[in-house]
Amino acid sequence: MATLTIPHPVPSAAEDAEHIRKAVQGWGTDEKALILVLAHRDAAQRKHIQLAYEEMYNENLIKRLESELTGHFERAVYRWIFDPIDREAVMAYVALKKTFNYQVIIEIACVNSSKELLAVKEAYHARYKHSLEEDVAAHTVGDFRKLLVALVSTYRYGGDEIDISLAKSEARILQDVINQKKLNHEETIRILGTRSKAQLNATFNCYREDYGTPIEESLAGEAPNEFASALRMAIGCIVNPQPYFVEVLHDALSKPDTDEDTLTRVIVMHAEKDLRGIKEMYQSRNNVPLEQAVRQKTSGDYKTFLLALIGN
């Protein structure tokens, strides 16, 4: 469930555009007024506001906001204002071209259903005149390339049917590659890169039952190794996104220097979708409400904006 809250009745797109115009006009910007509108509208409403703003004031709203806002607050608003599918295309592009953050690529490839991932890939084509696959391949090498290209390329079967004997045999293959410390084996990439989510879930259940440890723990037991940690991320995103995102948020908030990019990403990408469940699990696992942790680790308009998205 979402944490986004929308007032009832909701103002018209023209009224919202007018409020935004007042907030950005003249000296200084009224960030509170911006947050009061933007952080409480869903994707379709935000789209209508953008169209109304452009029509009424003959100016692109996203560009105007970029020129008015700064820092983490600007980046958070810039990510939030997009439609969710377009946003993922933009975030994949930024992750590849600017920050090389493979975690973003794994999340987009593995959390989405096949149809959602396809929609992101189509948005990527339309926006950048390239495929996500070719840009991932061109920005990576070796084992990472093999893994990431496989994850972004595949069009997994989305049904619930599973084959238990296949799950057992592929759990054994995975145990062999982990035991032999050959994580980059082509079989690992074949299994993670092609099987359906339901089948992979069955495989990881067999792994736990037959070998006594969750596969994520076996992988965490490896010597610090980026490829092993990429595999853990992919597995988390495929079969257990909620605890995965709780861990990501916790890591971002507990570093000595808060990782605002990650914090923004997770909150913006999930506020409209499933942040409520992530927030509840965050509190039960860490004994502190997510709002409180965010309040302690952020400041200013950025803090206000994130707290509004978290449903404060």
Place this chain on the structure above:
Amino acid sequence: MATLTIPHPVPSAAEDAEHIRKAVQGWGTDEKALILVLAHRDAAQRKHIQLAYEEMYNENLIKRLESELTGHFERAVYRWIFDPIDREAVMAYVALKKTFNYQVIIEIACVNSSKELLAVKEAYHARYKHSLEEDVAAHTVGDFRKLLVALVSTYRYGGDEIDISLAKSEARILQDVINQKKLNHEETIRILGTRSKAQLNATFNCYREDYGTPIEESLAGEAPNEFASALRMAIGCIVNPQPYFVEVLHDALSKPDTDEDTLTRVIVMHAEKDLRGIKEMYQSRNNVPLEQAVRQKTSGDYKTFLLALIGN
């Protein structure tokens, strides 16, 4: 252009179903009557005939035809009667599970546009409760797996934009791997597996201009090597499907034992699409009309059916 011919006015689906019923009822089967209907109806018309037949006679037409017909004629009718997208899903499945014919997989992956390939993958999901990717991966190993999985997985950009400096640099990479006899290099698979068709076309043009030979010829110059021939197939299907299919038909018809499976595949898959161009190029390259070659190398109802599809 298609070679399929359809009478004007075309009978109703119910009239066609009735003619087919008469042809399959009682002792023996009237194959000529079947061909007169089935080989002269497009995919939508064949679908309506199947539905009308099932409704009128409470019997599945495809199953009835399977029980009435035999040999190459049966297989050709069985392939022809499907909708083109469903047919490719069925042909991919048969190629993987029964005959292991990787050429079929390469054709389906590389001739289709991204959207057409996606539709085939969706039909494959619906029919077999698996993804094409996982079945290709599970039936192959090593370099072949890497190549074929990359080709079936990718969702290429479909636009016309090209980057000439990228084309030049990737032509050089391909020349290096060919010179060093390292065709299975990960760069070969990255380039062929991720770039758009327009970009690959530009790359192969640069290759020819900069190194004086078409890349297909450089690959043909390799010692007999299945991987090199798979690469040649993929390149042909991506940038030059018409001469590719002319060569495939010529090979199938000029073997001492005619390769009926291949002959059926190419004619059935293209009769409704682009067989006219293939037929014209066949004649100009081989100095013999395709119809004449087919007439010499096939017989019986199979011959009559193929000639009807070729537009005789």
